Amino acid sequence: MEQNYEDLRQLRLAATGNITHEMIAMLEEALIAAKENILIDLDLKTDRNRQVIDVVNKTKSSGNVIFFYRDYAILSQVDSASKDFMLMPEAHNYATADLSLRKYDDQRTYGSPPGVI
Numbered sequence: 001m002e003q004n005y006e007d008l009r010q011l012r013l014a015a016t017g018n019i020t021h022e023m024i025a026m027l028e029e030a031l032i033a034a035k036e037n038i039l040i041d042l043d044l045k046t047d048r049n050r051q052v053i054d055v056v057n058k059t060k061s062s063g064n065v066i067f068f069y070r071d072y073a074i075l076s077q078v079d080s081a082s083k084d085f086m087l088m089p090e091a092h093n094y095a096t097a098d099l100s101l102r103k104y105d106d107q108r109t110y111g112s113p114p115g116v117i
Contacts, residue, residue, distance in 0.1 A: 027052065031059040041088070044069040044078070053081045062086075072103060 070090035091097035
């Protein structure tokens with residue numbers, strides 16, 4: 001069942017079995033609430049990556065957002081948008097880990113020292 005923005009805004013979150021007054025946060029709201037408090041792992045399973053990048057820029061959240069995905073073409077789009085973004089390429093074996101290091105070997109890759117993910 002597909003739901004749109006208005007449908008989601010009608011829902012309320014539950015805690016310990018009780019419905020609260022809290023709504024599902026939209027990305028911008030979540031980034032503002034999390035800013036400088038926690039790291040957010042944005043798993044880029046969407047066709048709206050440009051809009052996600054725009055929201056991260058609008059909220060000035062690049063310091064607490066990590067862009068995660070297995071598709072290097074998508075991560076390269078993020079990388080091209082800003083060198084301030086932290087990237088976390090998915091790797092399932094030594095070959096893909098090595099490819100990640102060669103492609104994104106710098107301080108921004110998951111905030112690690114060069115050569116380490």
